[in-house]
Amino acid sequence: MLLNVDIIYMLHVMFRYQFMQHAFEAGTAIAIVAGIIGYLVVLRRTSFAAHAYAEIGFTGAAGSILVGINPVLGMLAASLAGGFGIAILGKRAEHRDVEVGSVLAFALALGLLFLGMYTGYATEAYSILFGEILGISSSNVFLTVIVSMVIIAAAALVYRPILFASLDEDVAEAKGMPVTLLGIVFMLLLAGAVSIAIQVSGVLLIFALMVTPAATAIRLAKKPVYAIAISSGISLFATWAGLIIAFYEPYPVSFFIVGIVFATYLAVRIIQRK
Amino acid sequence: MHGEKDVRKKGGIVVSARNLTVNYGKKTVWHDANFDVARGEFVAVIGPNGAGKTTMFKLLLGLQQVAGGEIEIMGSHPKRGNPKIGYVPQKHGIDNETNVECVELVKLAYSGNKLGFSISSRKENDAALHALESVKALDLANKPMSALSGGELQRIFLAEALVSDPEMLLLDEPLSNLDIRRAKELVSLISSVVKDRNVTTFLVAHDINPLIQFLDKVIYIANGKVAIGTPDKVLTSESLSELYGTHVEVLHDSMGHILIHTLYGAQDEVKENDYNASKR
Numbered sequence: 001m002l003l004n005v006d007i008i009y010m011l012h013v014m015f016r017y018q019f020m021q022h023a024f025e026a027g028t029a030i031a032i033v034a035g036i037i038g039y040l041v042v043l044r045r046t047s048f049a050a051h052a053y054a055e056i057g058f059t060g061a062a063g064s065i066l067v068g069i070n071p072v073l074g075m076l077a078a079s080l081a082g083g084f085g086i087a088i089l090g091k092r093a094e095h096r097d098v099e100v101g102s103v104l105a106f107a108l109a110l111g112l113l114f115l116g117m118y119t120g121y122a123t124e125a126y127s128i129l130f131g132e133i134l135g136i137s138s139s140n141v142f143l144t145v146i147v148s149m150v151i152i153a154a155a156a157l158v159y160r161p162i163l164f165a166s167l168d169e170d171v172a173e174a175k176g177m178p179v180t181l182l183g184i185v186f187m188l189l190l191a192g193a194v195s196i197a198i199q200v201s202g203v204l205l206i207f208a209l210m211v212t213p214a215a216t217a218i219r220l221a222k223k224p225v226y227a228i229a230i231s232s233g234i235s236l237f238a239t240w241a242g243l244i245i246a247f248y249e250p251y252p253v254s255f256f257i258v259g260i261v262f263a264t265y266l267a268v269r270i271i272q273r274k
Numbered sequence: 275m276h277g278e279k280d281v282r283k284k285g286g287i288v289v290s291a292r293n294l295t296v297n298y299g300k301k302t303v304w305h306d307a308n309f310d311v312a313r314g315e316f317v318a319v320i321g322p323n324g325a326g327k328t329t330m331f332k333l334l335l336g337l338q339q340v341a342g343g344e345i346e347i348m349g350s351h352p353k354r355g356n357p358k359i360g361y362v363p364q365k366h367g368i369d370n371e372t373n374v375e376c377v378e379l380v381k382l383a384y385s386g387n388k389l390g391f392s393i394s395s396r397k398e399n400d401a402a403l404h405a406l407e408s409v410k411a412l413d414l415a416n417k418p419m420s421a422l423s424g425g426e427l428q429r430i431f432l433a434e435a436l437v438s439d440p441e442m443l444l445l446d447e448p449l450s451n452l453d454i455r456r457a458k459e460l461v462s463l464i465s466s467v468v469k470d471r472n473v474t475t476f477l478v479a480h481d482i483n484p485l486i487q488f489l490d491k492v493i494y495i496a497n498g499k500v501a502i503g504t505p506d507k508v509l510t511s512e513s514l515s516e517l518y519g520t521h522v523e524v525l526h527d528s529m530g531h532i533l534i535h536t537l538y539g540a541q542d543e544v545k546e547n548d549y550n551a552s553k554r
């Protein structure tokens with residue numbers, strides 16, 4: 001039984017495996033990024049756009065598998081392009097559900113076509129859809145950490161303008177702030193965050209990392225800094241706990257991570273109802 | 275003109291429009307407006323839906339191009355991001371799901387344009403609390419915006435506009451969701467801010483009645499035309515009939531309430547129920 005095992009010994013055994021080290025490194029970076037960007041997603045109510053990037057990212061990944069390049073790069077390129085596209089469509093474009101929805105359905109179909117044309121094993125496609133952090137290569141760990149650091153640094157730089165524009169766009173505009181540019185910057189940060197988070201949660205479970213922890217946090221804290229800290233904290237806890245459980249149990253790690261995130265959300269909602 | 279008397283009383287002209295015309299593409303919103311507003315005046319902007327009240331604010335904020343004529347605001351052309359103007363827009367992204375503390379919004383209005391992460395400085399905090407205090411909302415500072423009533427929220431927006439210590443306030447329909455009692459409370463609060471800080475204030479409203487005792491001037495926009503003057507000059511059957519180009523009846527009741535009645539029902543300014551509500 002899990003509980004009988006000495007935790008230190010357990011971690012020691014786990015970290016002897018390089019794939020576990022890699023999973024922890026990438027998972028930690030992704031959880032922090034998802035917690036920060038997720039708060040802005042919830043505040044701006046652009047969770048649908050977050051999902052769109054995941055599906056556009058899937059197309060990019062499927063395309064790169066077909067031509068034999070790193071799918072994470074393909075994912076990043078496709079969702080950044082999508083992010084730019086959605087952002088320049090106009091300042092309220094992030095809320096144009098019908099347009100975004102139509103484009104992403106087509107993107108997904110295109111991804112399906114690419115996979116159909118691919119003659120190798122389809123396991124990679126499966127892991128893009130549902131996440132497979134345990135198989136992450138050391139070069140992708142490196143890529144993930146670099147992208148995470150860029151996103152965190154950029155988010156810290158534009159933190160106050162983006163927060164203000166997200167809360168009260170008309171006043172921010174009247175104050176002469178570049179709200180359209182800030183919208184583009186936010187969309188690019190979101191696209192970048194989504195494409196690395198896909199490695200943990202997969203395309204289909206992206207909400208669990210990018211939206212649910214922040215939606216939980218925003219119920220618990222009314223100061224943005226605290227809410228961001230809690231949101232990252234929930235993602236981190238879920239990722240670590242999920243990885244540890246998955247090391248000992250033969251089930252997919254994404255299930256455990258998403259399960260823990262969802263349980264936290266449910267618990268908070270139930271407690272707050274009283 | 276009455277305005278000249280006010281100039282001497284309160285200070286120089288801060289907004290001056292000459293044959294001002296504004297349009298969206300080929301559509302003219304209103305044209306050939308002439309008005310002067312002096313420092314420290316409290317001005318109501320009244321007119322039917324779609325008359326161009328919000329557009330007038332966009333113009334003053336430098337967010338809307340001038341199509342013809344001239345406008346000068348505090349000694350220069352309108353420019354985007356004018357730090358001397360505090361603005362409360364008609365629509366807000368904030369609603370009953372925004373679980374963010376009021377003081378955080380006011381702080382962001384003070385330093386939200388700054389790059390770089392900061393946990394909030396003493397100066398920023400003091401400015402925000404001072405602004406909240408001046409709208410009697412200090413007790414709301416740490417409440418989430420999602421939990422506020424319409425009137426409380428408008429006080430927070432007013433603090434948000436005041437935190438940068440502006441010389442001019444543009445308030446777009448701050449009274450729209452308030453009952454008549456709350457509307458009167460907010461107006462008397464705004465009026466005392468106008469006096470204390472000597473800020474020139476434009477306030478868009480649909481019902482003149484809660485405002486009338488505090489006003490220096492009324493700008494009335496209708497039918498593509500703009501009229502300005504003291505309430506007793508503008509809000510008369512003759513002046514409004516000329517503005518609308520049709521017969522308009524201005525009625526006064528024994529308690530000093532005003533009912534403006536146009537022949538075409540759609541343009542009624544003070545609807546029957548507003549009128550009845552204002553009598554309560």
Ligand SMILES: Nc1ncnc2c1ncn2[C@@H]1O[C@H](COP(=O)(O)OP(=O)(O)OP(=O)(O)O)[C@@H](O)[C@H]1O
Nearest residue numbers: 298299303321322323324325326327328329330364
């Ligand atoms: N961005 C825009 N592009 C084109 N037309 C516009 C735009 N904004 C406003 N209009 C038009 O200009 C006119 C004036 O609009 P405005 O918002 O200034 O009216 P308003 O007096 O504030 O009305 P309300 O009482 O409904 O707020 C309306 O007919 C409106 O349809």
Ligand SMILES: [Mg+2]
Nearest residue numbers: 327328329364
């Ligand atoms: Mg308006």
